[in-house]
Amino acid sequence: MSVLVLIEATEGSIKKSSIEAACYAKAVATQTNAPVSALVVGDASETEIQTLGKFGIEKAYFLEGESFKRFAIGPVSVALAKAAKSTSANVIIGAKSNLSDAVLPRTTAALQASMTTNVVSLPSTSGGFEVKRSIFTGKAFATVKLEADIKVLSVKKNAIDLTESPVSIQVEKLEVSLSDADNSVKVTGQEKANAEISLPEADIVVSGGRGLKGPENWGLVTDLAKTLHAATGCSKPVSDLDWRPHHEHVGQTGIKVSPNLYIAIGISGAIQHIAGINSSKVIVAINKDPEAPIFKVADYGIVGDAFEVVPKLTEALSKI
């Protein structure tokens, strides 16, 4: 019996969401009196991997091979199942991410495990294994019981606070042999926007809608975002009109964000957009239409012209 956490590293650093997952895993391990280890995927030095020790992880496995560095789904799923077997893991944790979305269910099926997603708090382990999850795209919660011997959880952002509980950590390579079938999905290239704060991971998001009238006005949004060290997002119409890249679309069929602060500028607040932002801790709306539905879900609102209000807001924020 042990807890295993999937850790993702990009550009040499362990992702913040993975640190959260590590804290979650450590908490479950403490609760169930079990050891906790990690499988690290991506590019991270031994020194970087050792920082997991700060959060209570006793053992970390790393992988060698091009397919693991590139987060190839088939190979990573096989590696995770192998790590689970090596550690006799009965609980596997991953932070919700594009990688874990694809890997965790593959590993779950291979291990005949029980998996649930968008987990918002620690499990109750007194009678079985029960956990609360977010459903209906943030409109409700469900309490579910995981019945199989092995439980796999995809944990939502902010499910747990970061807590340090330092231990000494052992770092070891995990040998994984892959079949041709495992390697049969070929990655032929990638296209990534550079040096951007990842929207799903962001603590602050500044988002623009059609009220900004055109892509040439987006400086308003990016200036405010820069001042706040925020990620930038947009509504579906803005993305459909190609004013902003696809990966900025926040909404029911786009990215669902969980920031501490979401600032919606010139966004009317269609239900489809609300579905993408209802996990935000605080929502601020700036819109010149007092009837805009966004004000029904906002915590703070300014009824006014974004072209006047936003630059003033950026200036006021740069002073604090």
Place this chain on the structure above:
Amino acid sequence: MKILVCITSVPDTTSKISFANNNTQLDPNGVTFIIGPYDDYALARAVELKEAGQATHITALNVGLADTEPVIRKALAIGADDAIRVNAAPVDSWFVAAQIAEAAKSGNYDLVMMGRESIDYNSGVVHSFVAEMLGWQVVTPVMKLEVEGSTLSMSREIEGGKEFVKANLPLVVGCQEPIAEWKIPSMRGIMSARTKQLQVLEPTATDLKVNTLSFELPPAKSGCKYVDSANVEQLVSMLKSEAKVI
């Protein structure tokens, strides 16, 4: 190429969600059920491939009780050739995946398509379970899909961008925008949907992996605090000292 498009029947995004029976069931009163929007993307792409002569047959499949048939007929109206309803409540993702895997095998499908996730439970696991059950690969979430013989060229969403992949049939894919534009059924489509075959199959039993015990709604929001547009400093100070988010 035979395509199996798996669709969910889910409350539309504008529906108010509430629970009945001591918070153990979704209250269907006042809820409009639709094809899950992500599944709608998969179906639209499948129909495009058929119209381009790259697919020979499309079957729409749903795991659900008789009340999902209107939603299945909509998939037929959009362009599926026939449909299968596995007669059972979708108790958990593992159960649903097992029904799909069984249908994919017995119907000799080459490509299984569905949305990246359903908008009710947001699990996003069925496609990957199906792939493991069939011994196939899975690519998700797919933003673009082109067919070149028995090879599929796709782009999938990754953090902050996209990744280009190639894979061979047979394959499972989880779809999202902008793979295709949602199709609106034509009058002819709606008429033909009435007579296209909707086969009802009995389910295969599986172990219950995830037991949903109860539901709850989030606490109500306390209402918007308005700040005068001439007074942005007040907003900044509230965000700092009151909300503590900056």
